[in-house]
Amino acid sequence: MTQQLDFKAMGCRMRGVIDTEDAAPLLQSMPARIEEWEQILSRFRPDSELCELNQRAGIQVVVSQVLWDVFEASRLSEAETRGLVNPLTMDALIHAGYDRTFDELASGDVDTVVGSTAVPVPALQDVLSDPEQQTLKLPLGARLDFGGVAKGWVAQHAMMMLREYGPSLFSAGGDIAVSGLRGDGEPWEIGVEDPFHPGRYLRSLYLPSGAVATSGKDYRRWMHSGSLQHHIIDPRSGLPAETDVVTATVIAPDAILAEAFAKAILISGSEAGLVWLDHDERLAGLLLLENGMQVGSRRLIEYV
């Protein structure tokens, strides 16, 4: 008997699913656990550990295990995506107008006193880290924002907690990790949302293991200085990415990689993105383009 818990955290919807009968207490404990993680990782809470770290740029700071692990995940993402996923895009994001939670942005109260010039994005290698002391030292003027990497990490680690009790799935805002096949031996059915028709699915993917994540410029958009902005910053330009991809859905071995590659392929555009998906045997993907066309990578056939 599948048990499921839906709740909201980190500014998005969360869903935990366990394919067993006696895991209700564990599911019920998940919101509190994720609240702990959010208190560490949120850039919207001034008293979060991340904000305190950002305020101490230039100083070596001892960080918690969670913050260290997510930083390592972001470093992995940066390396895997050749720098297209960079947790130091925060200033560029704020410059583009994403200077408050999306709920506040969506209310229409948007700051308009910002130029359209690019903000240079620092290199992640400029952050000095000491694994033994577990310390981080940000370069002056740099601030970390884990963004999607944090969601991928949360999905992966929440699923790893749930799987102790049985076949499980965890979704953090659409970043989904599964422990393996369901209790009946079948893969998990995952709906890929249609951004042009809310409430409908483009198609279903059948996930036997691993993870899937979607990155897009459909949600989290706002008008800023007379132009439509979105929250996917291209580190190469320091500006919101110019791409023909509306949403990129990527299947990968874990949710951190799935999230990272979804964002990287969205930034890259459909042509380079498909080449990337086809050349990396760990990946499969489905792209929705601005012209409405759905395009899949070669290995996507294994999941449909």
Place this chain on the structure above:
Amino acid sequence: MLNKSSVSTVVTGPTARTLVSKSRARTDVQWIISSVSIAITLGLWGLFASDAKKVAGVAAQVTIAPPDQAVATQPQVQTLLPGQVLLFEGTAPQPQVQPAQPQTIAPAKPRHKSGGGSSGPAASTGSSHP
């Protein structure tokens, strides 16, 4: 006061002929010595100059004809390694990524039942939204 013309007019007869003959013989000897000297000088010059020319020629050959250019003038069979580009002139062609052919996806068809007897997917993925 005597001048040269007045002296020459004084010496006449056999004595004068003898003096002229000696003068001619001395001049001949001088010519012979000069000719021999010039011949020896030119001979030695030619000898050493030809050696120097040989050295300079070798040096010039080394400078003008480097080994790789010699390879170009004498074609040899080359085994190209994978990815190696053989250039004849101009700049190297820039690598171009051939875009994969877009694979348009057919309409979705359910192939499995959802878990737990419920209808619809276990979860959905989309651009993260509130």
